[in-house]
Amino acid sequence: MSAQLRIAGSELRLYLREPAAVAATLGLPLLIMVSFGLIITPDGDPIFTYFPGLAISFSLAILSLNLLPTTLAGYREKGILRRLYTTPVHPSKVLIGQLLVSCAVAAAMAVVVVVAGAIIGFPPPAQPLGFVLAFVLGALALFAVGLLVAAIVPTARMATAVGMLLFFVNMFTGGVFTPREALPGFLTRIGDFMPLGATMQAVRDAWDGHFPQLLHLGVLATITVVFGLAAARLFRWE
């Protein structure tokens, strides 16, 4: 087994040992789908796509804006990345390992949301290809933002603070706390250009049977490239 896979496996084990992290990223989406599925009876109204959208967006936001930057900034603060630099394995493998784990958790969460939704009575995403595209691009864009936070803040505490600020701004403008339908127009316009807002809207569109808007896919692709490159340039191992 390669060192990269071993490190990713180790990171996965560490993630699974954090009950709060597992609860927030896998448990809560499941709870959202089951509880709302029991309360309401989804019919064809697009408003019902809000609930799977909420479950997915919330989990992705926790993974990317909270767990990823706090963990990586903590590793740097504790000298773990620096220590690795003196072994034959480059510390970038820990960063990639964290990304692989985040991607795996995100994928598992998507399966949980779709399957639990189907069991409880939510129709599956009506535009599957569009859904996969929206989900993958959304996850990558959010991970790129989280990586940039990890790259520029010096400590785990500050990573948590900055991550939480971004989390609430994104949740608020992105139509995640409150459905987009109930938000004033200027807020939804801002949300269109935020990583979480674009993800939320693209996922809801695909779930409802439309191919996601090019605006949202374009925003997500741009954020992925720009924030990803910036993070790669600015990341410090110590």
Place this chain on the structure above:
Amino acid sequence: MDLRRDPRTVGWAARADPAIHRSVDPEVIGRSIPWQRPDNDAGIMSVIEVEHLHKRYRDHVAVHDVSFTVERGEIFGVLGPNGAGKTTTVECVEGLRTPDGGAVRVLGLDPRRDHDTLRTRIGVQFQESQLPEKMRVREALRLYSSFYADPMDWRALLDDWGLADKANTPFGKLSGGQKQRLFIALALVGKPEIAVLDELTTGLDPQARRDTWGLVEDIRGRGVTVLLVTHFMAEAERLCDRIAVIDRGRVVALDTPAGLVSKVAAEQRIRFRPSIPVPDGLLTDLPEVTSLRQVGSQLEITGTGDLLQAVTSVLARHRIVAADLRVEQASLDDAFVALTGGAAR
């Protein structure tokens, strides 16, 4: 009366091995030894060569001018007060920093340019190192051993470093001494030729510190060269074959612990209670003795050179027993304070 009971005496005696015991002029070292080429690797005696190392950060100079060489199989100490430039110096040796001036060769290689080769051959323990809280001892050792082509058996390391019963304990639940042992094990898992240990025992209680010292001697026993960074005098005195004392970015002395002490304070003092009165002139006639004083029932003799040997042999010839014999020598602490102008902790 048994001199071997005096821990200090044991320490000095252990270093009397002429192969290790040598005095090196800091001005000469580093310049007089030609750079070894990597191709005659096996024949290299000096495994670390630091010549006129200079390193500055934005607003201050961390290392002015540091030169020393470390020979294979040695425990070499880098000793100095906090902020003297010790860690920066070893970070240049580890390839973590690029020197602004001077040259560093490790195993005949350039630590920066040949970093990829070198990091398979050196093991490093950092000051204030940590692991993820929930990573278990067994997992850490297994993971780090997978980084190397030919690692040590990590299960054997668990046993060797007294961690077998902690194999499933998360890092966050280990005591300071256990963490330190784990980091030593991690530094050794790649079968390094050189182990760099930075502030190994800072924050440990006295017993854990003594235990750790024993472990460092074990490392050397395995043929690994040890570069030890410390600001503890007792640690350097106990462990090191040679010490470079660094102060304000410069090497202020480079010698064996005994050599450092003798440079600063050549004088020693012996106290004992003679079984019968010592005749006048018996001891004061010895060339080694500089003064003699009666303190109550005890005699206090100060002198230089091999004072103890001279005094005890005279006493033995005259069948005088020296009870409660105590030898007081200048310690490395005294030497350190003298060398660094009192800046020591």
